[in-house]
Amino acid sequence: MKVILCLLYALLFAWPTGNATAHALDPGYLEIRQIASGTWSVHWRKPDVNGKPMSIDAVLPDGCTPARGPDPVSDSKAWVSSWVVECRAGIAGQPIEIEGLAVQNNDVLVRLHPLQAEPTTLRFTPDTSVQNIPSEQTTWSVFIAYFQLGFEHILEGWDHLLFVFALFILVRDPWRLVGAVTAFTLAHSITLALATFGVLNVPGPPVEAVIALSIVFLAMEIVKGGEGRSRLSKQKPWIVCFGFGLLHGLGFAGALADIGLPANDIPAALLAFNLGVEAGQLSFVGSLAVLVIAWRSVALPISQTATLATAYGIGSVSMYWFIERINGF
Known part of the structure; x- marks a missing residue:
């Protein structure tokens, strides 16, 4: 007994x-929104870990300047930063990396909003911390990403x-x-x-x-x-x-x-x-x-x-x- x-x-x-x-539904979130030809606004949200930002960072494709954002500030729930980047060429097919994610127990959602194409949602995990930006996205890929998100984070x-x-x-x-x-x-x-x-x-x-x-x-x-x-x-x-x-x-x-x-x-x-x-x-x-x-x-x-x-x-x-x-x- x-x-x-x-x-x-x-x-x-x-x-x-x-x-x-x-x-505990608190993955990182990276939004990349096109505002003009070759120009994108970036919003990066890192989860909070004991009052400090999680040790991860978003690294944009090599053709984008700056590839990293400024130091984040707390909004009481997470750590956020925003900046504008100039990309020399189209970013479709180019890699995005969530640096440091491989050693974290979390994931990151990335959403891209091109001016002349449908938005794209990518899900980064410790096993897939680098992904190429697809030229287009299907509803099925969105379904898979959010199903995995619900399954993993409920646990x-x-x-x-x-x-x-x-x-x-x-x-x-x-x-x-x-x-x-x-x-x-x-x-x-x-x-x-x-x-x-x-x-x-x-x-x-x-x-x-x-x-x-x-x-x-x-x-x-x-x-x-x-x-x-x-x-x-x-x-x-x-x-x-x-x-x-x-x-x-x-x-x-x-x-x-x-x-x-x-x-x-x-x-x-x-x-x-x-x-x-x-x-x-x-x-x-x-x-x-x-x-x-x-x-x-x-x-x-x-x-x-x-x-x-x-x-x-x-x-x-x-x-x-x-x-x-x-x-x-």
């Missing part, structure tokens, strides 16, 4: 507490994962669990789309605080369910998850607004991002199920005491986040 409790608490408290956000949203983890403990029936996770994704897809199109505009800090409370609620439901009570969250978890999903979608919207969406492919990008989120959530749930099955095959079943101890751990971490975010108003 002590071994089980130690493992569960290690999983819980390995997650960061300070400066935790609802969704870095610590309190979102904690919500799904609590849901996994609460809902024991596999099909009900999958239905609840899907309802959650459907709901935050709705509010994400409404916020993207300007229908909803809710301040971020209160949303982040209430998201932390949603995890506290699930922790309480786990505890009360252990007392033998029949709970709506267990009988019809998709109802609860749909309601909280609407809230979590607003958290996604604030983060996605910092990145932006390709103007000509907003529906495809939104659909791809949400499908990526769903795939990431189901992958996380599947990994938890495999771990539980493996544990039960070599050891005793997880006891009710361990479940309750985990619920109290989830509630404690979530309350810490809630208080931290209230103090940050």
Whole structure:
């Protein structure tokens, strides 16, 4: 029993507490917009890492002067810089490098806006820190980029994962669990789309605080369910998850607004991002199920005491986040 409790608490408290956000959707962003023949304006946004800009830099093609921008300044969320470059020839087919990205656990979106061509979106990762600018881009390439973005970054949203983890403990029936996770994704897809199109505009800090409370609620439901009570969250978890999903979608919207969406492919990008989120959530749930099955095959079943101890751990971490975010108003 002590071994089980130690493992569960290690999983819980390995997650960061300070400066935790609802969704760690914070890649770098580089926008290159043509303003005249041979002239481009550049906007470069670096993620913040403990109060300093991430150690990456955008390097434009050799024919562009200057190839690097000035030192960035903080806008309280990230580090930004803007400048104008002169490029001697067309930049299609020329390489762009995100220097230093290979040693970072992040990615960078690059958006190019030529005067006489459709905008192009590129996604740079640690494995692909140098790419050639394509002459044109398809909707399919936008779809792939935003699907990967949604999949990867949902797995870095610590309190979102904690919500799904609590849901996994609460809902024991596999099909009900999958239905609840899907309802959650459907709901935050709705509010994400409404916020993207300007229908909803809710301040971020209160949303982040209430998201932390949603995890506290699930922790309480786990505890009360252990007392033998029949709970709506267990009988019809998709109802609860749909309601909280609407809230979590607003958290996604604030983060996605910092990145932006390709103007000509907003529906495809939104659909791809949400499908990526769903795939990431189901992958996380599947990994938890495999771990539980493996544990039960070599050891005793997880006891009710361990479940309750985990619920109290989830509630404690979530309350810490809630208080931290209230103090940050």
